[in-house]
Amino acid sequence: MRELAISLNTEASEPLYEQIYSYIKHDIQKGQLLPGERLPSSRSLSASLEVSRSTVELAYEQLISEGYLESVPWKGYYVCRIEGLYSLDTGCRPVRSRQEKEQVPWKYDLTPNGIDLEHFPYDVWRKLTRNVLLDDRKELFQQGDPRGEWELREAISRYLHQARGVICRPEQVILGAGNDYLLMLLAAILGRKHLVAMESPTYKHAYRVFEQLGFLLTAVPVDSRGMQVDMLAASGADIAYVMPSHQYPLGIVMPIKRRLELLKWASEKQGRYLIEDDYDSEFRYKGKPIPALQGADRDDRVIYIGTFSKSIAPAIRISYLVLPDSLLAQAEEALCRFSSTVSRIDQMVLNHFIRDGYYERHLNRMRRIYGRKHDIFLERLKELSGIIKITGENAGVHLLAEFRNGVSEKEAIARAEEQKIRVYPLSEYRTETAEGQKCKAAVLLGYATLTEQELSEAADLLIRAWGTAKT
Amino acid sequence: MRELAISLNTEASEPLYEQIYSYIKHDIQKGQLLPGERLPSSRSLSASLEVSRSTVELAYEQLISEGYLESVPWKGYYVCRIEGLYSLDTGCRPVRSRQEKEQVPWKYDLTPNGIDLEHFPYDVWRKLTRNVLLDDRKELFQQGDPRGEWELREAISRYLHQARGVICRPEQVILGAGNDYLLMLLAAILGRKHLVAMESPTYKHAYRVFEQLGFLLTAVPVDSRGMQVDMLAASGADIAYVMPSHQYPLGIVMPIKRRLELLKWASEKQGRYLIEDDYDSEFRYKGKPIPALQGADRDDRVIYIGTFSKSIAPAIRISYLVLPDSLLAQAEEALCRFSSTVSRIDQMVLNHFIRDGYYERHLNRMRRIYGRKHDIFLERLKELSGIIKITGENAGVHLLAEFRNGVSEKEAIARAEEQKIRVYPLSEYRTETAEGQKCKAAVLLGYATLTEQELSEAADLLIRAWGTAKT
Numbered sequence: 023m024r025e026l027a028i029s030l031n032t033e034a035s036e037p038l039y040e041q042i043y044s045y046i047k048h049d050i051q052k053g054q055l056l057p058g059e060r061l062p063s064s065r066s067l068s069a070s071l072e073v074s075r076s077t078v079e080l081a082y083e084q085l086i087s088e089g090y091l092e093s094v095p096w097k098g099y100y101v102c103r104i105e106g107l108y109s110l111d112t113g114c115r116p117v118r119s120r121q122e123k124e125q126v127p128w129k130y131d132l133t134p135n136g137i138d139l140e141h142f143p144y145d146v147w148r149k150l151t152r153n154v155l156l157d158d159r160k161e162l163f164q165q166g167d168p169r170g171e172w173e174l175r176e177a178i179s180r181y182l183h184q185a186r187g188v189i190c191r192p193e194q195v196i197l198g199a200g201n202d203y204l205l206m207l208l209a210a211i212l213g214r215k216h217l218v219a220m221e222s223p224t225y226k227h228a229y230r231v232f233e234q235l236g237f238l239l240t241a242v243p244v245d246s247r248g249m250q251v252d253m254l255a256a257s258g259a260d261i262a263y264v265m266p267s268h269q270y271p272l273g274i275v276m277p278i279k280r281r282l283e284l285l286k287w288a289s290e291k292q293g294r295y296l297i298e299d300d301y302d303s304e305f306r307y308k309g310k311p312i313p314a315l316q317g318a319d320r321d322d323r324v325i326y327i328g329t330f331s332k333s334i335a336p337a338i339r340i341s342y343l344v345l346p347d348s349l350l351a352q353a354e355e356a357l358c359r360f361s362s363t364v365s366r367i368d369q370m371v372l373n374h375f376i377r378d379g380y381y382e383r384h385l386n387r388m389r390r391i392y393g394r395k396h397d398i399f400l401e402r403l404k405e406l407s408g409i410i411k412i413t414g415e416n417a418g419v420h421l422l423a424e425f426r427n428g429v430s431e432k433e434a435i436a437r438a439e440e441q442k443i444r445v446y447p448l449s450e451y452r453t454e455t456a457e458g459q460k461c462k463a464a465v466l467l468g469y470a471t472l473t474e475q476e477l478s479e480a481a482d483l484l485i486r487a488w489g490t491a492k493t
Numbered sequence: 494m495r496e497l498a499i500s501l502n503t504e505a506s507e508p509l510y511e512q513i514y515s516y517i518k519h520d521i522q523k524g525q526l527l528p529g530e531r532l533p534s535s536r537s538l539s540a541s542l543e544v545s546r547s548t549v550e551l552a553y554e555q556l557i558s559e560g561y562l563e564s565v566p567w568k569g570y571y572v573c574r575i576e577g578l579y580s581l582d583t584g585c586r587p588v589r590s591r592q593e594k595e596q597v598p599w600k601y602d603l604t605p606n607g608i609d610l611e612h613f614p615y616d617v618w619r620k621l622t623r624n625v626l627l628d629d630r631k632e633l634f635q636q637g638d639p640r641g642e643w644e645l646r647e648a649i650s651r652y653l654h655q656a657r658g659v660i661c662r663p664e665q666v667i668l669g670a671g672n673d674y675l676l677m678l679l680a681a682i683l684g685r686k687h688l689v690a691m692e693s694p695t696y697k698h699a700y701r702v703f704e705q706l707g708f709l710l711t712a713v714p715v716d717s718r719g720m721q722v723d724m725l726a727a728s729g730a731d732i733a734y735v736m737p738s739h740q741y742p743l744g745i746v747m748p749i750k751r752r753l754e755l756l757k758w759a760s761e762k763q764g765r766y767l768i769e770d771d772y773d774s775e776f777r778y779k780g781k782p783i784p785a786l787q788g789a790d791r792d793d794r795v796i797y798i799g800t801f802s803k804s805i806a807p808a809i810r811i812s813y814l815v816l817p818d819s820l821l822a823q824a825e826e827a828l829c830r831f832s833s834t835v836s837r838i839d840q841m842v843l844n845h846f847i848r849d850g851y852y853e854r855h856l857n858r859m860r861r862i863y864g865r866k867h868d869i870f871l872e873r874l875k876e877l878s879g880i881i882k883i884t885g886e887n888a889g890v891h892l893l894a895e896f897r898n899g900v901s902e903k904e905a906i907a908r909a910e911e912q913k914i915r916v917y918p919l920s921e922y923r924t925e926t927a928e929g930q931k932c933k934a935a936v937l938l939g940y941a942t943l944t945e946q947e948l949s950e951a952a953d954l955l956i957r958a959w960g961t962a963k964t
Contacts, residue, residue: 040781084780089718089748104750105757144629151622158615163806199670199810199834206677210705230830234681236707247560277560279575286576309555310511335634337837339670359701363670363834366808 026062030071038073042081050090050101057103061091064099129442130480134271134420136471137332141391146380147371154370166366168357170197170342174373178342181376185385186303187313188326190344196353199339199363201299201329202231208325209235210356211349212261212295219259221249223451223461225270228263228299241453244269248276251283260294262287266315267303271451271466273414273422281315288323295346297325302332304385307393308416322346330372332419333385340364340372392419395469395477402481403467409488419470422448424462425488431463434488438465441483497533501542509544513552521561521572528574532562535570600913601951605742605891607942608803612862617851618842625841637837639828641668641813645844649813652847656856657774658784659797661815667824670810670834672770672800673702679796680706681827682820683732683766690730692720694922694932696741699734699770712924715740719747722754732766733759737786738774742922742937744885744893752786759794766817768796773803775856778864779887793817801843803890804856811835811843863890863941866948870940873952880959890941893919895933896959902934905959909936912954 028045030038049055061067064082068075082099085091091099154162169175175195182188198204205228214236220229222241232239240257242249249264264284266276276284288294298315306312316324326344345353375381400415403423410423423445425434431447438445448464467484469477499516501509520526532538535553539546553570556562562570625633640646646666653659669675676699685707691700693712703710711728713720720735735755737747747755759765769786777783787795797815816824846852871886874894881894894916896905902918909916917937938955940948 043781080780087746087748087780088783089746089750089752102748102750104753139631139634142629142631142634144626148623148626151626152619155615155619155622158613160610160613163610163613163808165802165807199674199836200832202831203670203674203677203834206674214707227830234827234830236685275558275560277558277573279560279573281560282575309551309558310514312559331636336636336832337634339832339834339836356705359698359705360673361671361807361810363674363810365670365810365836365839368836368839 028071039077039080042078043084046085047090055101057101059101061099127442128444130472130476131444132467134446134466134468136468138391138470142335143384150371150374154367162366166362168360168362170362170364171366171369174369177373177376187317188344189317194345196343197364198341201327201341203363204327204341204343205231206235211353216261217259219254219257219262220453221264221269222453223271223448224453226451229453247280248274251287255287263297265299267300267312268417271448273418275312281318285319285323289321295323295325297327300326300328302418304333305389305392306417307396322348395474398474399469399477399481402478405485406488420466420468422464423467424464434465437487438484441487443480443483497538499542510548510551513549514555517556518561526572528572530572532570598913599915601943601947602915603938605917605937605939607939609862609941613806614855621842621845625838633837637833639831639833641833641835642837642840645840648844648847658788659815660788665816667814668835669812672798672812674834675798675812675814676702677706682824687732688730690725690728690733691924692735692740693924694742694919695924697922700924718751719745722758726758731764734768736770738771738783739888742919744889746783752789756790756794760792766796767794768798771797771799773889775804776860776863777888778867793819866940866945869945870948870952873949876956877959891937891939893935894938895935905936908958909955912958914951914954
């Protein structure tokens with residue numbers, strides 16, 4: 023049995039039992055106390071250290087819990103035999119400092135993915151959040167329905183019916199923290215043995231998520247009306263992912279004829295589905311919003327997916343699926359395996375934002391703001407009308423500029439870059455499976471994040487960049 | 494060309510152009526206007542309806558956008574040929590009313606999954622939320638880092654180092670909306686071609702999520718020290734999912750020897766990993782918390798996963814992964830495909846909760862509260878000491894009661910049910926792959942959600958239920 027010469031510091035903030043525990047543990051780790059060695063009894067150690075016996079016992083018990091000591095009844099405490107122990111050290115790996123962000127040299131970034139946050143109703147959001155938290159509402163901190171709170175799903179289904187022509191009941195609505203997560207859920211509901219047809223070009227982010235989830239993917243070319251149904255049929259796909267109200271990135275509005283052809287394709291074979299991504303359909307600056315494809319579906323074939331990232335803010339991580347009735351049973355089975363990914367507090371704030379009319383007001387306001395930006399930008403770009411052809415206007419938050427003068431996409435981007443304007447190549451939206459397809463020379467011009475004044479200046483710089491292009 | 498007898502209501506809230514649009518769309522859908530039919534010119538229709546020409550043009554443009562009309566230059570507007578159109582109707586499917594929740598007949602529910610929300614620091618949470626929202630901080634509403642906000646990841650890595658002995662840098666920390674989502678991310682990082690060994694019995698929820706994600710699974714029996722490493726090695730698994738600090742549901746603390754054996758197993762072959770689920774290690778009522786396995790890992794083999802669901806509240810949807818350096822490059826590649834699932838506002842609230850010391854205070858308080866509940870419940874249950882053997886004590890929020898008198902699990906549950914006490918069968922935690930293994934007759938008794946008084950009463954009822962059991 024070994025004497026333990028532990029020097030205790032009675033003035034340290036570390037409790038005495040912890041000091042004893044640390045000392046012994048350290049000695050075991052360093053091989054100063056060897057496997058099988060017996061430790062002093064708690065009585066003798068407490069006497070030698072002049073501490074209470076329960077202090078020593080606490081230290082011993084902790085060491086037993088962690089497996090450093092074992093207690094042999096009627097005999098005493100022994101050091102355990104622990105293979106590989108001596109490789110342990112207590113050093114902390116160095117903490118790397120945060121990496122500096124890349125310096126962006128752009129004067130104006132015409133990102134098609136941004137939104138205008140200058141006009142976000144901060145006051146309302148604060149007020150609603152305060153109200154939701156006002157009482158000590160225990161239930162808000164408890165686990166909620168994996169599909170999301172009923173009240174919010176009801177508010178969303180009403181909004182969708184009224185604003186988007188979506189026909190659904192709250193039972194069909196499932197909330198999740200962003201589209202990525204909802205696509206993961208969809209993979210759980212549908213299984214992964216599917217060939218998913220995406221429009222080409224398409225929303226690359228969704229493409230990558232599908233790929234990541236283990237789906238097989240194929241790209242189906244679009245014409246001026248959207249996905250070509252004969253090519254979809256020939257592709258062998260059983261799921262088609264489409265953006266009928268405002269195709270991303272092309273801005274195509276799918277006419278009713280093509281929509282019905284798509285729905286017909288889906289209804290022709292058991293297990294076919296259309297995923298309708300209605301990502302920014304709230305914003306249309308001419309006439310009424312184009313109703314959702316889902317509203318025309320009579321055969322229970324459309325899976326509708328929408329988000330508040332564009333219409334409220336990207337950091338509000340709430341998106342929703344509207345499932346057809348035919349998938350509800352499967353969804354129930356899959357969902358019982360998952361917990362909701364959206365905090366209930368956030369759900370209740372959004373619920374009030376919609377129910378109290380703030381959402382509608384916000385949308386109307388943003389439509390006006392984006393509409394004005396759209397008009398100003400488009401008007402200024404008219405000076406380039408011989409050089410670029412603008413499409414995808416009157417909706418969303420970006421335009422597509424196609425070069426009609428033989429300038430390549432790369433050159434157009436380089437020239438814009440010289441003026442410190444960032445524009446986005448259309449070719450980036452091609453999927454790997456569509457590599458062979460030819461792509462027109464075009465760039466995306468987003469106008470959401472800039473002010474009217476900035477847009478006017480950005481247009482001037484683009485005119486400078488492209489106006490002198492060879493013809 | 495057809496005359497359109499549209500009766501406009503100038504007093505309706507619906508704008509005039511919408512009334513014209515709806516009328517024509519309806520007529521086309523009903524077959525009253527036939528494909529190829531020409532519509533009146535905007536000039537003549539505006540004259541006959543006594544509205545401005547631009548009103549009619551707006552209606553026509555909307556109908557063109559949606560694909561009901563086409564405009565033939567120099568000729569006029571024609572109804573499109575739309576196959577399958579007549580099946581459309583505008584009726585709304587009936588809205589089913591919300592289903593009534595099942596009436597729970599329990600007097601006391603000893604769920605092992607609940608937490609005590611009576612002592613949640615509502616005031617602090619409100620205050621921090623208010624502070625975070627105080628200024629119009631645009632950046633909080635913009636898309637954030639897919640891995641989570643740096644500040645919070647830094648706060649978590651510091652906390653983990655200090656409280657759990659986890660050795661990590663903020664770069665290794667990834668935040669997500671709940672463990673399910675993080676396991677999905679992990680599937681994206683690791684790929685799915687893995688055989689995952691789970692402890693048997695285990696946390697069934699994680700088992701189901703793995704299964705859903707397409708992993709192959711196997712169950713490895715535990716002895717009194719946790720997962721049996723020789724059986725793990727024999728299983729052929731390359732990933733082992735373990736809960737070393739407080740195994741769920743058995744409450745086993747894995748001793749250092751077994752931990753090092755596990756780490757050795759992992760280091761013996763390229764690509765092996767241990768997933769350490771440290772779900773409720775904050776709560777230990779005797780001595781210090783047991784340090785995490787991750788802190789003893791010298792070969793970069795431990796993937797650590799933790800959550801605030803137990804330590805703060807289930808509805809705070811924030812969990813975290815700590816990845817070994819060896820997986821950081823893969824993680825970066827996978828994560829660029831996903832957006833963060835946690836709202837930035839929520840992240841900042843939690844960041845302040847941790848940094849301003851509230852989290853530590855809350856944990857200390859909850860440890861005291863749970864500790865008292867634990868002691869009272871355990872003390873009262875001593876009366877049953879001839880009948881049940883309690884294990885898994887001194888940590889977490891549940892006890893395991895094993896029947897030593899030959900009473901079956903089913904009978905024990907039925908007897909508790911007679912007293913309107915809900916207890917949870919251990920057999921439920923067995924996985925499908927472990928069906929053959931024998932399971933002791935035992936139940937889980939959670940004590941988090943009940944008050945001290947209620948626990949005392951619940952214990953009385955259990956004594957009444959089980960005390961008279963045959964011996």
